[in-house]
Amino acid sequence: MRLEASDRGGAGGGAPSRTAALASLGALLLVLALALALAGIVGRRTFAALPPNGGNVWTRHAIDSALEQLPKIARQPGDVAIAVGASQTYYGFYPPAFDEALARRSTAITSYNLAALAWTPFTVRLWTRRIATALEAEGKRARVFFVGVTPHLLTRTTARHARWETINLPAQARFAGPSEIALVALRSPDQAARLLTARALGLTPSLMRDASARWLRGEAFPRALPAEWTLPEDFPRWPEATRGGQPALVHYASREDRVALMRRHLNARIRQSGILRLELDETAIEDVIATVETAARVADHVFVLVTPRNEEIVRTSDAALARLDRALETIAERTPATVLDYYRHDPRFRLEDFLDATHLDGVDARARFSRILANDVADALDLGAPASALARTDPR
């Protein structure tokens, strides 16, 4: 057998044309630029046409309404409390009840719920940077800052599932500046490129698909959303009177109805987030730590808040709870925050207190939880909150 001819002293290479290659590259860049411009025009028009909706939290209405509040909060006289986080905080923290309960403990405070549905730890991190910048611009410090942590949004499954990216990308694209994009690029060049594209287009592709599906089916909202989540189109973007506290949304005809919906919701979260196993993502935990550090720049007391679990439905394994404990301990050790964990076990909240598998009901439970929280916070403030602590809730 012989070696191939080109190995036998030949030059082993043709003379490809650099001019043709440069023309090819130029053509590719031209096509990419034209495509980006065209997609941007179509995308922005489509995005602008979407109506505000409680479930469609990815719309710019939710993002804009949150951004619009910042100057007002920064200029608010007196002590303020700010809560950020995902839907568990959005539905769980009710400013009027919280403020009233604190007032009874002789602490006057005006609180704001700046959480948003389905925001992942990274989105909350970017959002908190925005809040800190707005407060610093006015020289304002918050008395209390809640960083809401939703355990199932800390998981590796959440980090991979398209649903969360679909919801979060528009907000991230809106909040991220060059330094944040550089940070993302270090973690994942893919994610950074998607972020840049979302900035250029003003939307995410999944959003475009949802919009197309709605248009084709003649439906008001994406079918994936439970009907109970939809709101009238004239629903106020920012509930001024409750400073972000959302009204009660769900009324069930029977307990069976409620349990059936909860189970469907749980199944979705198992698929999208691995809610029962809680295989935690280190990057998400680092995001929470960074969020707390940012919050601590502009707040006297930072609390990491883990809202109650619907224990009858979300039967988290012991191993999963142990993983969550370790993560919360890490956060408590590495930051100046006090961790208030109502998730592990809190018999004060039962199945009837939840509107679905993971959110406190707006009828009563949310206000009750906010009062409990206010008392726990008042205790911590009265005692002088330790520089860093993990507080297991003490059900009374």
Add this chain to the structure above:
Amino acid sequence: MLFNTPAFWVFFVAVYLGYIALLGTRSARLWLLLAASLFFYGLWNPAFVLLLVFSIVVDYGAGRAMLDATPRRKRGLLVASLAVNLGALAVFKYSNFFTQSIVNPTLAGFDVDVVVPKLDVILPVGISFYTFQSMSYTIDVYRGRFAPRRDFLRFATSIALFPQLVAGPIVRAADLLPQMETGPRIDWARSKRGLVLIAAGLLKKTLADLLAPVAEAGFDGDRATSLLESWSAVVAFAGQIYCDFAGYTDIAIGLGLMLGFAFPRNFDLPYLADSPIDFWRRWHVSLSSWLRDYLYIPLGGKLHRYRNVLVTMVLGGLWHGANFTFLAWGFYHGLLLMAAHGLRDRLGDRLPALPRALRVGGTFYLVLVGWVFFRATSLDGAFAMLARLHGSTLDVAPAAHAPLEALLVVVALGGSHALDALVRDRCAWIERPLVYWPALATGFAIALLWGGTGQEFIYFRF
């Protein structure tokens, strides 16, 4: 990093810039391609770059060692190379299937109180593709059809070249290595065609992602779908898998052309096939021809045609994944091919000449039945879907949007083939600047708007 994500295009532009700068220097150009390919692969999982490199080194070493070796030694080297490649496949792809689906149930059947634990392994992306490519080199060298190569850099680059690394087409060493040796052929006409293929591929991938929810609703939904919705789901999956896979290979071929390399075509309007035999000449051609040359013919080819066809198709099914559904899919296609060959062998010219539309329609129906096994997550699920397709849920009313959805599914599938025909036949009017540039920009823009969420290509799992 997926072809349908913005990050890939940043990567490709950067690599292409470097490639242009190094066009005059063979080694540096190849090193760049190899480094870029390993980086591309490593972004998915850095640890598995070692496995890829190991596979390359083993086959390169086996090929070199066969030079002037005795026939006995050559056979030993071939067996060693196949053992390493197939061993990697066995460990990463089939071990858990074998232990959990075959060994443990068998032990339990004999009341043996032993449970073989599940191996905690993940499937390295593209392993089925690159091992087949790499093995083809060793086998061809063993057969004396291809001279062993001395230049490791060229060999490694030909196996790892990123456009075709993870989901094909399966480019044999005999196809790509000579191109590496003569140097890339970059010219404007080829690049222009490459860009058309890339745009067509992105469009197809977008179509695939749009069809996916319809298939999911039928196969994975928690309710029994109506007759219309069941057919929609199966046709949607036929469209999804075609657009997904053909889209990927279109982009791969387009990128190859821009880099100056020609890859073989992998699809040729498969749903216009007029018999199961014709279907396999049009579907995943690089795999079916690989299986023909390296499995079917060595088994004896036509000598024991029916047996060999069946064995080849069952193993082809298993190539797609370690699951009884893939085995069933391969077995089903094996039976179809046996029947088709049997009819042709026995009746020959006496076969009644059916109208082509009828033959195409019949073949499409048979292929759809096969896709049910391919897509279902279990054999029970597959048979339930087959029952729904044939009227078991006539009492279930379709959703209001089902007729429109069914229409759109058919339009999407037809559109994908129309697009292919347009690209394949190189219609002259596409080349006109007033058509070419807007069409390309629209193709990329549609992919940006509706695709681009980084939905994985289906064949990455295989």
